[in-house]
Amino acid sequence: MSERPFTSTSFQQYLAEHRLMATRCGTCGALHLPPRPLCPSCFGEAISWEEMSGSGHLKAFTTIHIAPTAMIEAGYGRNNPYCTGVVELDEGPAISAQILGVDASHPQGIAVGIRLSVTFVERGQGDGRHTLLGFQPAVG
Amino acid sequence: MRAKKLNRGVALVGAGMSRFGAFPADTTRDLFVQAFREMRASVDKGLDPRGIEAIYIGNYSSDLFEGQGHTAPLMADWIGLASRPATRVEDACASSGVALRQGILAIASGLYDMVLVGGIEKMTNLPTERVTDTLATAGDVLYEIPAGFTFPGFYAAIATAYMARYGASPESFMKVGLKNHENGALNPKAQFGATIRTMMDRRIASAKAKGRPMPTWEDEMAFLHDDNANPVIAWPMRLFDCSPISDGAAAALLVAEDLADSFSDVPIHIIGSGQASDCALHDRPDLTTIASARLAGEQAYQMAGVRPADIKIAEVHDCFTIAEIVATEDLGFFAPGEGWKAAEEGVTGRGGRRPINSSGGLKSKGHPVGASGIGQVVEIWHQMRGEAGERQLPNSVDLALTHNVGGTGQTCAVHIYERRR
Numbered sequence A: 001m002s003e004r005p006f007t008s009t010s011f012q013q014y015l016a017e018h019r020l021m022a023t024r025c026g027t028c029g030a031l032h033l034p035p036r037p038l039c040p041s042c043f044g045e046a047i048s049w050e051e052m053s054g055s056g057h058l059k060a061f062t063t064i065h066i067a068p069t070a071m072i073e074a075g076y077g078r079n080n081p082y083c084t085g086v087v088e089l090d091e092g093p094a095i096s097a098q099i100l101g102v103d104a105s106h107p108q109g110i111a112v113g114i115r116l117s118v119t120f121v122e123r124g125q126g127d128g129r130h131t132l133l134g135f136q137p138a139v140g
Numbered sequence B: 001m002r003a004k005k006l007n008r009g010v011a012l013v014g015a016g017m018s019r020f021g022a023f024p025a026d027t028t029r030d031l032f033v034q035a036f037r038e039m040r041a042s043v044d045k046g047l048d049p050r051g052i053e054a055i056y057i058g059n060y061s062s063d064l065f066e067g068q069g070h071t072a073p074l075m076a077d078w079i080g081l082a083s084r085p086a087t088r089v090e091d092a093c094a095s096s097g098v099a100l101r102q103g104i105l106a107i108a109s110g111l112y113d114m115v116l117v118g119g120i121e122k123m124t125n126l127p128t129e130r131v132t133d134t135l136a137t138a139g140d141v142l143y144e145i146p147a148g149f150t151f152p153g154f155y156a157a158i159a160t161a162y163m164a165r166y167g168a169s170p171e172s173f174m175k176v177g178l179k180n181h182e183n184g185a186l187n188p189k190a191q192f193g194a195t196i197r198t199m200m201d202r203r204i205a206s207a208k209a210k211g212r213p214m215p216t217w218e219d220e221m222a223f224l225h226d227d228n229a230n231p232v233i234a235w236p237m238r239l240f241d242c243s244p245i246s247d248g249a250a251a252a253l254l255v256a257e258d259l260a261d262s263f264s265d266v267p268i269h270i271i272g273s274g275q276a277s278d279c280a281l282h283d284r285p286d287l288t289t290i291a292s293a294r295l296a297g298e299q300a301y302q303m304a305g306v307r308p309a310d311i312k313i314a315e316v317h318d319c320f321t322i323a324e325i326v327a328t329e330d331l332g333f334f335a336p337g338e339g340w341k342a343a344e345e346g347v348t349g350r351g352g353r354r355p356i357n358s359s360g361g362l363k364s365k366g367h368p369v370g371a372s373g374i375g376q377v378v379e380i381w382h383q384m385r386g387e388a389g390e391r392q393l394p395n396s397v398d399l400a401l402t403h404n405v406g407g408t409g410q411t412c413a414v415h416i417y418e419r420r421r
């Protein structure tokens, strides 16, 4: 099976298939998320895709009240804040993602370190429809 | 590793800035000419602009803010120097800190003896959402922005990581805002030329005049905790934790060190310069520090042959209050996790042991992003020459530092300055 190119387009296609994919360097073994076509750890070019378990923990977060245009279009803003953060996966790499299933109106109740699992968020209509990476508190 | 040295010395012999604020009637060109004129007037022995051989202009995004690209030659033309090589430098909010470094390198190389460096930004034409979107493009638009991150959001995330590790609280950040507004109240160029107390009293007076219910804030901290008076932008960053949306320009004149005396009675020697870059925030192992600032700082200290404890005054990049606390640790003024305590204890005030942002910082002075780096140089210039008026530090300022960050630290430029007489 030939690998998909190590691009953001491929990453996005995988997200649409509800798969969180990182790249593994065949030279030094480093794992990278977002995917990298050239290993930033050793400059190696022997790269392959690897699927992540989707489990991790919250490394940093914020609840956003003054939202960018795309999030305003999704229904967020001053009266409906959302939580976004940096999630460190159990496999090691960390990524930015919206954090769902938490009360963004009460940020004091959200804690760095909580366990999270991946979720896939469908947004937009028609041609603008796309899948975004999200995380939510892990159950159990 | 051998300390990197400049091939020849470089001196600052003039500096000036426009007011920072919202100026609907002025474009970047008008603001830059204002900055240039003030810079020209600051050159003790006079400046014939024809001697300027090259121009470096920091500008983040006139393209998106004003619909004007290719800004450097325009600025050159508007000060009568259309033929000079004029180069725009873009490193987000560190654009003019890096333009300064390019000017230094150009003189140190021996190619030019006299270089103009500047910074410009005109942000207030756009509504807040579009400014938010434009600033966000300094992050990674493929992997950070789709997550919903905004610029206040990035620094808010740094703040939550910092609070979780070191025990700081939102009140720690508010203390930085209070201090910077106190300093900015003494700076005629500042966007907010008022203390938080003054702004609070104005609101009470306005409510009284309009016959509205009078707010009952006991003190400034109560005001800062009020969700209406100080709304959350990206928790824990509230309005008074964030630098404003600003218009402004700044300019500085650099010459080869051996020419300094023919321009200035009190030249300021630039003895250290450092610059480093970094990856997106999520890819960094430690979110409580900005690695590029540590690296740029180390380079500048090494080149200058000085230690953090030697620095008398620093202008650091307080785009958000948490950023000032992290900066004071990254630059070695305080140990990791100690910066918030220093802020709470008043150590960083004008009368403190380690004065930070005597200008009011970006928080109070304003943050026209591409102009902020040279704006910091203007404050250092005044403080080192004893020309800072009401906000002049009590002790002699013979060694100073500026720290200018782009994005969340994808860029940082640090410079060290010395007065020798």
Ligand SMILES: [Zn+2]
Pocket: A025, A026, A027, A028, A029, A030, A039, A040, A041, A042, A043, A044
């Ligand atoms: Zn590798």
